[in-house]
Amino acid sequence: MINSFPKLLGATVVTLKLLSASLIFGLFVGLFFAILRLNKNIFINKFAYGYSYVFRGTPLLVQIFIIYFGLGQIEYFRTTFLWVIFKEPYWCAVIAFTLNTGAYTSEILRSAFQTIKLGIIEAGRSLGISNKIIFYKIQIPIAIRQSLPAYGNEIILMMKGTSLASTVTLMDLTGVAKHIISTTFKPIEVFIVAGGIYLFMTFIIHNIIKFLEKKYSFNS
Amino acid sequence: MELLAFGKTGWGDELFYATLMTIAVSITAMLVGFFFALIFTPLKLSKYKTLNLVGNFYTTVIRGVPELLVIYLFFFGGSGAIMYVASIFGYYEYIEINAFITGSMAIGIISGAYSTEVFRGAIQSIDKGQFEAAKVLGINKFGQFYKIILPQMLRLAIPNLSNVWQITLKDTSLISVTGLVEIMRQSYIAAGSTRDPLFFYSFAAVLYLLLTYVSMKLINKLEARYSMGY
Numbered sequence: 001m002i003n004s005f006p007k008l009l010g011a012t013v014v015t016l017k018l019l020s021a022s023l024i025f026g027l028f029v030g031l032f033f034a035i036l037r038l039n040k041n042i043f044i045n046k047f048a049y050g051y052s053y054v055f056r057g058t059p060l061l062v063q064i065f066i067i068y069f070g071l072g073q074i075e076y077f078r079t080t081f082l083w084v085i086f087k088e089p090y091w092c093a094v095i096a097f098t099l100n101t102g103a104y105t106s107e108i109l110r111s112a113f114q115t116i117k118l119g120i121i122e123a124g125r126s127l128g129i130s131n132k133i134i135f136y137k138i139q140i141p142i143a144i145r146q147s148l149p150a151y152g153n154e155i156i157l158m159m160k161g162t163s164l165a166s167t168v169t170l171m172d173l174t175g176v177a178k179h180i181i182s183t184t185f186k187p188i189e190v191f192i193v194a195g196g197i198y199l200f201m202t203f204i205i206h207n208i209i210k211f212l213e214k215k216y217s218f219n220s
Numbered sequence: 221m222e223l224l225a226f227g228k229t230g231w232g233d234e235l236f237y238a239t240l241m242t243i244a245v246s247i248t249a250m251l252v253g254f255f256f257a258l259i260f261t262p263l264k265l266s267k268y269k270t271l272n273l274v275g276n277f278y279t280t281v282i283r284g285v286p287e288l289l290v291i292y293l294f295f296f297g298g299s300g301a302i303m304y305v306a307s308i309f310g311y312y313e314y315i316e317i318n319a320f321i322t323g324s325m326a327i328g329i330i331s332g333a334y335s336t337e338v339f340r341g342a343i344q345s346i347d348k349g350q351f352e353a354a355k356v357l358g359i360n361k362f363g364q365f366y367k368i369i370l371p372q373m374l375r376l377a378i379p380n381l382s383n384v385w386q387i388t389l390k391d392t393s394l395i396s397v398t399g400l401v402e403i404m405r406q407s408y409i410a411a412g413s414t415r416d417p418l419f420f421y422s423f424a425a426v427l428y429l430l431l432t433y434v435s436m437k438l439i440n441k442l443e444a445r446y447s448m449g450y
Contacts, residue, residue, distance in 0.1 A: 057386075057432040058425040059393035061404060066425065069411065070418035156284070163286030167397065178292050187297035195285040202284035 004180050008194055011176035012201075018090075018162045018172060022097030023155060029098055030105025037110045048106065055103035060161050063100055068092040068168045093165040101158045108154060112147035113139060145216040152209030156202050173197060223414060224423070231410045231420070238406035239427055245324050245402060246389045252328025253388065257335035262365075264340050275336070282333035287326075287391050294326040295398045323395035331388040338384060342377040343369060375446045382439040386432055393428070403427050 036048035055063065071077055071086055085091045116139055124134040166175030177194035181187045226232040256278075264275035282290065298317050306315060346369060354364040396404035407424040411417035 054425070054429065058428045059390040059404070061393045061396070062421055062425045062428060065404075065408075066418065066421040070421050073416065073418045160284075160286040163288040164394075166288065174286055174288050174292070177289060181292060181296045185296070185300075187293050187300070191289065191293040191297070194289060195281065198286060198289070199281065199284045 004184075004190055005193055007176055007180065008173060008190075008197060011171055011173045012197055014165075014171060015159070015162050015173040016201075018093060018097065018165055018170075019155075019159050021094045022101055022162070023158060025094070025098040026101035026105055026158070029102030030109055033102060033106035034109035034113060037106060038113055052103040052106050055100050056107070060096065060100050060164055061167065064093060064096040064164055064168055067096045089165075089168045089170050093162075093168055093170055097158065097161060097165075100161065101154060104154050104157075105151065108147045108150045109143055112143040112150075115146060116142050145213075148209060148213050148216065152205065152213075155205050155209070159198070159201055159205065223410075223416065223419060231406070231414075234406050234410065235403070235423070235427070238401055238403045239431070241320075241400070242389070242392050242402040242427075242431070245320065245327065245392045245395060245400070246385075248320075248324035249327035249331050249388050249392065250385060252324060253331030253333075253335045253384070256329060256332025257339050260332070260336045261339040261343065264336065265343060279333045279336050282330055283337075287330055287394050288397070290330055291323070291326045291394055291397065294322050298322045298325075319395070319398050319400040323392070323398055323400050327388060327391050327395065330391060331384060334384045334387060335381065338377050338380040339373065341380070342373040345376055346372055378439065378443045378446055382436065382443075385435060385439065389431060389435065390428065 033048045033051055036044050037052075039045055039048075067086070068089060077083060077086070085095075120138060120142065121134055124138050125131075129138075162172060163174035165172045166178060169175075171179070173194055177190050181190045184190070224230050224232040224235070226236075260275045260278050263271045264279070266272060266275070299315055302317060303315050306312075350368060350372065351364065354368045359368065392402060393404040396402060396408060399405065401409075403424050407420040411420040414420070
């Protein structure tokens with residue numbers, strides 16, 4: 001149990017890297033699609049809805065497999081410069097996670113945008129503030145604050161989701177845990193250590209979000 | 221299209237049975253989850269701190285640890301645990317547990333943690349007067365829970381339970397790592413033997429979308445039925 005700890009801790013770094021990369025990219029993807037969802041053009045709107053529907057309605061495992069095993073099958077694709085990225089399992093995993101978390105984030109942000117009271121926007125307009133500035137300086141900050149609790153859950157879900165990287169040969173925390181279990185046949189001990197590390201990360205994320213919520217709440 | 225033909229030439233019938241397997245595992249896991257939720261929800265709502273602690277431990281650990289890790293624990297540890305229990309009763313032969321049982325137990329325990337949270341939320345949002353009225357009428361604790369609270373709670377819980385169902389359905393794809401032939405495993409086999417992963421994994425995605433779409437429609441109907449009169 002003690003011997004496996006350093007190995008698992010090393011693998012935690014991989015998990016954290018995957019998590020932070022996909023969250024950062026995913027936030028941009030999510031914001032982009034949330035804005036598309038609010039567009040009045042029905043085609044743009046439907047396209048954004050279709051994206052989030054497909055990525056939320058299928059398992060993350062399928063998404064990773066399509067990107068990692070599926071895309072490499074297209075001959076033409078392998079000749080493009082994109083192949084440099086898509087042949088690496090690490091980047092395939094990051095892209096799958098990004099698209100997945102982007103879909104959920106877009107839903108969270110969309111509902112946050114939609115719950116902003118019209119009065120706030122009208123107040124901005126009557127003060128003569130341009131629509132663009134209202135969007136960037138008023139709507140986005142309010143939406144971010146409103147979506148914090150839901151986004152915190154999404155971060156934790158994504159952290160658990162990174163465990164699927166182990167299915168495409170990446171040695172993240174779950175991948176290493178599985179390797180140790182299958183060589184030592186001590187499933188319970190390894191589960192306690194690896195699970196403990198995951199729980200610790202959940203705990204940290206939970207508290208950071210709680211702190212941010214307090215910081216950005218109306219009454220502070 | 222010929223890849224999807226039924227019979228020996230295509231993968232149509234294999235994928236069809238795999239889809240049935242996914243549905244079977246999801247439903248079993250959901251029921252196992254309800255069973256766990258019925259045990260742990262009262263613990264979480266109990267007056268006693270120790271019982272609260274047990275309930276919270278379950279939901280926190282399961283919801284904070286990746287599903288895949290839980291599945292590995294069951295897959296590698298399951299038969300060992302059963303054999304240990306059997307050895308107490310003097311049975312020392314090797315016991316292998318069926319992948320279906322391991323899988324639905326693992327997913328069921330995960331699903332149960334989410335259901336527990338849903339039930340807890342639903343019970344807490346029921347008016348206190350209902351509990352008091354039941355008490356005044358002299359209905360015992362068991363009757364209070366099963367006859368008064370549970371029916372009201374179900375109506376409130378259905379929208380959130382449909383989320384749990386979606387999560388459970390998608391989580392079953394992870395059982396493919398244990399070798400149980402559901403949609404994901406069958407697509408993996410088909411992709412391997414035809415060297416056409418793009419087609420088969422995309423088809424798997426379509427199957428999952430179909431399952432989520434149909435189940436959403438059914439749940440919406442159920443929801444409309446249970447909120448009759450409100």
